[in-house]
Amino acid sequence: MQPCRFRVRHLGTGQTARNKAAFHALKAQKDAIEADFGGELDWQELPESDGCRIRHIFDGGYRSPPDEWAEIFVTLTDAMIRLDRALRKRVAALSLEMDVAGAA
Numbered sequence: 360m361q362p363c364r365f366r367v368r369h370l371g372t373g374q375t376a377r378n379k380a381a382f383h384a385l386k387a388q389k390d391a392i393e394a395d396f397g398g399e400l401d402w403q404e405l406p407e408s409d410g411c412r413i414r415h416i417f418d419g420g421y422r423s424p425p426d427e428w429a430e431i432f433v434t435l436t437d438a439m440i441r442l443d444r445a446l447r448k449r450v451a452a453l454s455l456e457m458d459v460a461g462a463a
Contacts, residue, residue, distance in 0.1 A: 401415065
């Protein structure tokens with residue numbers, strides 16, 4: 360079975376410093392985020408890019424046999440919902456913190 364990946368990637372042309380700062384602030388909460396997510400995540404700073412990546416990899420994908428797609432879809436949807444729950448408030452708090460720090 361081919362691995363399936365989904366990821367959160369924050370890109371912003373000209374926003375490299377802000378993106379990296381957000382990534383490091385989230386990575387500082389890695390244990391809590393992964394506990395809330397319910398599993399391990401792959402944290403990639405991507406030094407050659409202006410963005411960073413937080414992803415989860417599991418078996419399955421578009422190259423899997425079509426009769427497996429429904430199960431893959433359920434797994435993918437569940438993981439996306441769990442990742443959203445683990446990150447949404449933390450990302451919103453980062454935005455507020457960065458906006459306040461940027462205004463100072």
